[in-house]
Amino acid sequence: MCGICGIVSNSIDVQVLKMVRELKHRGPDNQNIVNLGNVWFGHTRLKIIDLSDNANQPMFNESGDICIVYNGEFYNFMDYRNELIEKGHTFKSNTDTEVILHLFEEDGIECIKKIRGMFAFAIWNKKKEELFLVRDRVGIKPLYYYYDGKLFIFASELKAILKHPNVSKEIDFDALSVYFSLGYIPQSMSIFKKIKKLLPGHYLQFKNNNISIERYWSLPNINQKILLKDENDLVDQLYVMINEAVKLRLISDVPLGIFLSGGIDSSIVATLAAKNSNAPIKTFSIGFEDTKYNELPYARMVAKHIGSDHHEFIVRINETEVIGKLAYYYDEPFADSSAIPTYYVSKMAREHVTVAFSGDGGDELFGGYNWYEWMLSHQKLKMVPSTLKKAIAGVAAIPKKSYKGKHFLTSLKYDEFETFRERTGIFSPSEIKKLLNCELDVTLDFYEDYFKTSGETLLERLTRTDFAFYLPDDILVKVDRASMAVALEARVPILDHKVCEFAFSLCDSLKINGKTKKYLLKKLARKILPDDFPIERKQGFSIPLSEWMKGSLGDLLINALRSFKNKSFLNEVYVEKLLQDHKLGKSNNASKLWSVLMFSLWFNNYY
Structure with a gap:
């Protein structure tokens, strides 16, 4: 498993170095970046298949005009490796990543329909000057992106995108409302207004400063x-x-x-x-x-x-x-x-x-x-x-x-x-x-x-x-x-x-x-x-969330509220009443209180 990130910018942009460092926990075995003109790719590697350095990424095809950064597993990749060799492709590694790279040369973006597994990856085609982002059918692997009309950024995790100084941390209040409704932020939204998720079963094409998104798989x-x-x-x-x-x-x-x-x-x-x-x-x-x-x-x-x-x-x-x-x-x-x-x-x-x-x-x-x-x-x-x-x-x-x-x-x-x-x-x-x-x-x-x-x-x-x-x-x-x-x-x-x-x-x-x-x-x-x-x-x-919230978690919540950096944001009196009713057994507010605790800790961490 790995972390991936990248930047497409008309100006020199080396922020990808900071992005890679922020994803090191996803791939502690190797970190690398590559410059592809106005495109920068970064990768952090957790060695799973082919433990040699030949399997490090970003990875290029034989001619060097197609590059990939990949996070995931292509479980049936051996079904296609020999077929690709017979067609004249050469391999420097024994990885599934390189099989995707050569399948893309043969089939273009349609190659994703052959992949059985979990994945999020980016492919840059230098000749066509187009970038593809792809996410697996179910959404096992994450993939986020940001675009402001000039700067396009993608990464496995939000924290990497936020390392770029041009990216705003403005909260999406619609997403915040959904969070307190459901307990998570769904679909293409993220908590940050300018950053989106690529949906499962979709791919994104970035070409000529335009984004197009297509679905490639759905349930029966x-x-x-x-x-x-x-x-x-x-x-x-x-x-x-x-x-x-x-x-x-x-x-x-x-x-x-x-x-x-x-x-x-x-x-x-x-x-x-x-x-x-x-x-x-x-x-x-x-x-x-x-x-x-x-x-x-x-x-x-x-x-x-x-x-x-x-x-x-x-x-x-x-x-x-x-x-x-x-x-x-x-x-x-x-x-x-x-x-x-x-x-x-x-x-x-x-x-x-x-x-x-x-x-x-x-x-x-x-x-x-x-x-x-x-x-x-x-x-x-x-x-x-x-x-x-x-x-x-x-x-x-x-x-x-x-x-x-x-x-x-x-x-x-x-x-x-x-x-x-x-x-x-x-x-x-x-x-x-x-x-x-x-x-x-x-x-x-x-x-x-x-x-x-x-x-x-x-x-x-x-x-x-x-x-x-x-x-x-x-x-x-x-x-x-x-x-x-x-x-x-x-x-x-x-x-x-x-x-x-x-x-x-x-x-x-x-x-x-x-x-x-x-x-x-x-x-x-x-x-x-x-x-x-x-x-x-x-x-x-x-x-045992309900029991814990009556004890140390309740204390942690009160401390988080008292140290909350935006005092006008949360109604502390209302939250304290929820906690009091919970401790007295009047109502089970454990899930409500936990959601407030996690929001408070997140907010204090990012602002």
């Missing part, structure tokens, strides 16, 4: 469903596809291991990796002293079953000093608290391996999130008149104390999208107006429009929306930044694009069947996991 059309056939045949087909995806990702010239959370997704990945490995694999798990959040017994069960070299780490509340590091590595406000265990499991794994597999993607692809089942239950009441549902919601809200089912009943007043937003979001629009001492547009029109048009059924709308928003902009951001902070490459077999296409061609009943979420994936799990493994439970790398 909602009408492209697999015709219903024997479930066992589909389980077998799923097994073949995930097994192939895992096997492809075992290619490495450095040690690799598995993040083992104790859930079925990572357990399936670990089991298949062990099956395809010639030596015992290494597995890594995170636990907590609070047994409600501790999944180590289930991880141990799988580790014993596959005979792995198993490693564990207990996250304790006194080790939350890592939070300050997260504010630096994530570059913009990021409110997913599971970044803490993800960082620790990455740090532990890096002491033993350079590559680690994660089980991410199973929930979005196969219908695993709790809010899916919750909203499907809501939908069963759609025949109840809206006036009656609102009345029920009003009555349910009268008791001040929490009780089982209160949240479900009080949310009956919402329509479908409002229910989804309320169930998965953090602050409501009215709460954001109380939180921030500034006028903001707190609508999520783009999010609502996508949700309402993304599928014919509710489950289609839920899974496709999460695949387009929550997965690339929360889950995959979390894994990339936490792993790259310690120079660890994270691979995600379940998000192989062929597995994605298969999953989104399944009918709803193969994802949620009755009360069973991830129905088809669990049928596969029962075939390959230990007989006594409890399939119907899942925790993942979550933390």
